[in-house]
Amino acid sequence: MEKKYYMIDGLSKFAVQETFEFGESSIGGSDSEVDMVFKNPTIEGVVTDVCAFLWTESADLQAGGVVSFDKLEDVYGLTASSQEIEEWKNGEKKLWSARYTGVIVEITEKSIE
Numbered sequence: 001m002e003k004k005y006y007m008i009d010g011l012s013k014f015a016v017q018e019t020f021e022f023g024e025s026s027i028g029g030s031d032s033e034v035d036m037v038f039k040n041p042t043i044e045g046v047v048t049d050v051c052a053f054l055w056t057e058s059a060d061l062q063a064g065g066v067v068s069f070d071k072l073e074d075v076y077g078l079t080a081s082s083q084e085i086e087e088w089k090n091g092e093k094k095l096w097s098a099r100y101t102g103v104i105v106e107i108t109e110k111s112i113e
Contacts, residue, residue, distance in 0.1 A: 003109040006046045008038045008067070008102040015073060018097040020089045034100065043104055054100060055079040065104040073098045 016029035036053070040046040047059050047067060056071040056079065072080040072088075072095045080088065080095050087093035 001111050005039050005041050005107050006043050006104050007107050008046055008050060008104055010035055010037070011050070011069075011100045011102045013098060013100050015077075015096040015098040018072070018095060020091070038102075039107075046104060050100075050102065061104075067102055067104055069100040071098055072096070 011034040013032045013034060014029055015032075038046050038049045038053070040049055043061075047061065050067070050069060051057055051059055054069050054071060056069050058070045060068045060070075062068070072085065074080050074084055074093075074095060077096075077098070084093055084095065088095045
């Protein structure tokens with residue numbers, strides 16, 4: 001019996017502080033990894049699963065199965081709330097622009113006969 005699905009095995013994250021007035025900072029930034037596996041029978045499904053996990057609707061599927069997810073985060077790495085975004089726009093709060101990147105691979109499992 002054969003089973004086919006699509007998988008993203010972990011995400012790379014790059015976050016940099018961003019201001020509403022000037023955009024992303026050119027100084028520094030941080031790299032980290034998300035050690036999580038996402039599996040789904042369809043490409044669209046695995047992308048949707050990651051969007052739900054990250055609390056974002058922003059996904060950009062590129063050549064070679066590379067997919068990026070963008071969002072604004074607070075100091076704890078949580079998706080910025082609408083109130084936090086308003087405070088950020090007024091210069092009252094710091095937020096970070098975060099990009100998560102993963103690679104979608106097709107997996108085919110076969111029984112050994």
